[in-house]
Amino acid sequence: MSSSRKFPFAKRVLPVLVALLLAPSFANAFTPFVVRDIQVNGIERVDAGTIFTYLPVKVGEQFTDAQAAEAIQRLYATGFFSDVKIDSVNDVLVVTVQERPTIASVSFNGMREFDSKEIIKSLGQVGFGQGRVFDRSMLERAEFELKQQYLSKGKYGVEINPIITPLPRNRVGVSFDIFEGDLAKISDIRIVGNEDFSQGTLLDEMELTTSGIMTWYTGTDKYSREKLEGDVERIRSFYLDRGYLEYSAEPPQVSISPDRQDIFVTLTLHEGEPYNVRSVKLAGDLLGLDDKIQPLVEVKEGETFSASKTNATVKAITDYLGTLGYAFANVNPNPVLDRDAHETDLTFYVDPGRRVYVRRIQIGGNTRTRDEVIRREMRQQEAAWYDAGNIKSSRDRVDRLGYFNDVNVHTTPVAGSPDQVDVNVDVKEKPTGLINLGVGYGSTDKLILSAGISQDNIFGSGNTLSLQVNTSKTNRAAIISHTDPYWTKDGISKTTSIYYRRTTPYDSRDSFGDYRVTAFGGGLNFGVPISEFDRVFTGVSFEHNKLSELSPQYTPQAYQDFVTEYGEATNSVIFNLGWSKDTRDSAIAPTEGSYTRLSGDLSTMDLRYYMLSAQQQYYLPLGRAYTVAFNGMVDWGKTYGSKSFPVIKNVYGGGIGSVRGYEGASLGPRDTLTNDYLGGSRRIVGNIQLYLPFPGASRDRTLRWFLFTDAGQIANTSGGACTGGINNHSVDPCGWKFSAGVGLSWQSPMGPLQLSFGRALNAKEGDDKQAFQFQIGTGF
Known part of the structure; x- marks a missing residue:
């Protein structure tokens, strides 16, 4: 029996039984009389007028023993009194009551599983709390409710002992001593x-x-x-x-x-037996759209019946009608079973309802963010036909702003207008200013420190202003940027940035080179949306590069040659153009969809080169818990003019993010003087990764293990010889490298964590292998 039924029954019946048991005594106590006055004794908190309202008699009326029984019943039923007596003295009706105490406080000892404020609020909903009349039956109900809370958490060994402490002025304090016990x-x-x-x-x-x-x-x-x-x-x-x-x-x-x-x-x-679909029909009011609705039916004749396909058909038809303004369309699938043949005839009955349009869009909950920041993301327009697709897209776009903890978009009919609805956008703002301090560690970059301050929604305008600082063994960077996502009303974004980078290129284990590349500059970039998923970006930046701490004996020969050809300091203006498309279901732990990016950089002035880049990711779900991911990326750089490709713009490969099982950035040519890793102007990388559920965590996408195979090559586009370092220490540094292994991916509180154990499948003499690799603070 539920708690809502167990105790109130006794509370209603008990006063009646008491009154019936006491009623005969009144026949001996007095004979019927006319009430000359009414006197009330024993009240402290309850007003005398309250008692008068429950008495079935008034001054000047005749009072009988039946009315006495009724009076006792009514007064007991109020729950205010633990005892009620009725007497008569010289035709004066005397009512003597003993009030129940009130609850002065409710406390808990030993409670760790719940917040006491939430539990007090929960008990208040069943009639037990501070200021309420204390009643043993209500205490039992409160104890029962409290125990149910623990049982819902799996704590079946919980023991609850209520302690009642009498207090002055007819009050009590209620304390629950709780032994929570172990989790079942x-x-x-x-x-x-x-x-x-x-x-x-x-x-x-x-x-x-x-x-x-x-x-x-x-x-x-x-x-x-x-x-x-x-x-x-x-x-x-x-x-x-x-x-x-x-x-x-x-x-x-x-x-x-x-x-x-x-x-x-x-x-x-x-189980029963499986049924095949014998026929599939559409019925109802199809609005003459049979040719549009029929292709939405996923269930086919001759197939085994599938509830998921049936529900998907219902949703597809409902969504389609929703895009035409039929906000309250109803599609009802009705299977008729032939039990002898184990076949079913499936009919979808379509009722589009009335077509409606949106009267107005109302935004609430935004105390700081301006209305226009939300409204410009809305794809549903006021005074236009209701479009379910546009409303869903609007909700997703507002949510992707990142300014709100919760975004709820719902429609309400307009009273008196059967063909109008209002769209209500209710948001719950979150702090968008962020000061972050981070510590990461990579098997290549070693200790990584980061700090930054950013404001994603400065002054409620939707603009972003940020300062980021990062430092590691080989890289240091500081970036200040400002982004206006709606520089124009059409949604063209503008990003302005200035940056500083200091890089010590990767060294091999036996390198003794010593040099530094410092770069600073600024850029202006624009993003132009061309669809819900596609964006074209373009911009220009100025960059100054300088090589320092050079030594003829210890600086790699490739960098000495660069200084001879270009000088220690160079200036360049870099133009960029690109396109991206992102249909992944999640940027953190995707299970389906794809990501495509194409870009090109063209540098002028001192450094004359161009770099073309492409990346393609594809995620294919294999059932509910398995996902296979494909990743491919290509970089291809070349100079225009008579000079060689600048070594300070080389790309690198090896380690997490490219070919695991090899030392980070170790692929490609080596320096003939110091054996340093030089990278190259061409990079090709391919990865296949099968994500599997971690044992015991099959529904947790943030914790997964995976099997992988990688392939990659770093070389030069100039066609020159691929140097293998001192005395050709590395036999085939520019050849294709393959690896395979197993790894763990976890979105930890410190950031994305990836562990991998890879085996180099075709390592040659001189290749630097590294089986175990891990990284915190960046995702793959």
Whole structure:
């Protein structure tokens, strides 16, 4: 029996029983009389007028023993009194009451699982709290409610002991002593009645699991009634997706061990037989759009019935009608079963409803962000036909601004106007100013320190202003940038930046070179949206480069040659043009979609070169928990004019982000004097990665392990000889390098963490291998 029904029944019936038991005594106490006056004794907080309203008699009226019984019943039923007596003295009706105490305070001892303020609020909803009348039945109800809160958390060993402390002025203090106990965990899940699918297959569909090596992190072995109900529904969907239209399940049986530490779950199923689809029809008001709606039907004749395809068809038709202004369209699938043939005739009944348009868009919750910052992201327009696609796109665009913790877009009908709705955009702002301090570590860059201050929504305008500083063993950088995402009303963005970089190029283990490249400059870039997913970007920047700490004996020969050809200091103006398209479902842990980027840089003045770059990522889901990812990138640089490609603009490969299993930046030519890694003007990298669920964390996309294979090549586009370092120390530095291995990806609180253990598959003499590699603070 639920808590809402258990105690109020006794509270209503008990006063009636008491009144009926006491009623006969009044027949002996007095005979009927006319009330000359009414006197009330024993009240402290309750007003006398309150008691008068519950009495079935007034001064000057006759009072009988039946009315006395009724009066006692009414006064008990108020819940204000623990005792009620009625007497008569010289035709004066005397009512003597004893008030119940009020609750002065509610406290908890030993509570760690919940916030006491939230629990007090929860108990208040069942009638128990500070200022309320103290009642033993309500205390039992509060104790029951509190215990239910703990049971929902899987703490079945909880012990609750209420302590009542009398206080002056007829008050009490209520304190709950709580021993929370240990968390009960699922020890066994058993499925009964499954014949066509194994228990392991069905358990894979469930969120709850038995205890395992990672359940300390995922918590999936903690029993929850809500989670179990979700798992029951998931198994039901599993069968319906495979045509088992007569599938049914009995209520799950949950038992607990005597020591309240282990929970056992049993699911009993009745599978039935799978059904094939014999015919598929559309019915109802199709608005003459049969040729548009028919292609949206995913269910095909002759196939095994699939609930997911049926639901997808319903959604597709509803969404399509929503784009035409039919905001309240209803599509009802109706399968008619032929049990002898195990076939079904499926009919989709379409009711588009009334076409509506948007009267106005109302924005709320933005105390700091200007309305225009939100409105310019809206693709649904006022006084236009309702378009479900535009409303969803609007919601996603507002959310992608990053200024809000929550974005809720919903429609409300306009009273008295059956063909109008209002679109309400309710946002919950979050702090957009950020001061960050970070520490990372990479197997190549070693210790990485970062600091920055940024304001993503400065003065509520939607503009971004930031200062970022990073430092590591080989690189230091400081960048100040300002971005106006709506420099024009058409959504063209403008970014202005100035930067400083100091780089000590990668050294090999036996290098003794010593030099430094310092660069500073500024740029102006524009982004032009051409669709919801595509963007063209272009810009120009000025850059000054200087080489310092040069030594004829210890500086790599390639850098000495660069100084001879270009000088120690160079200036260049760099123009860039590019295009990107991003359809990934997540930028952090994608499972489907693709990312494409093409760009080109053209440098003028002292450094005359161009660099063309391309990258393509593709994510293909393999079932619910597996994803295969493909990544390919190409960089191709060349000079125009008579000079060689500037070595300070070379690209590098090897390590995390390119070819794992090889030392970071070790691929490509080596310097003939110092054996330093020089990189090259051409880079080709390809990666294939299979993400798998971590044991015990199958539904957590932020923690995954993976198998990978990498391939890459660093060389020069000039066609010159590929130098292998001192005395050709490296046999084939510019050849293709392959590797394979296993790794772990985790979106940790410190930032993206990636661990990999790779094996170089075709390493040659002189190649620098590194099996174990890891990095914190950057993603792959």
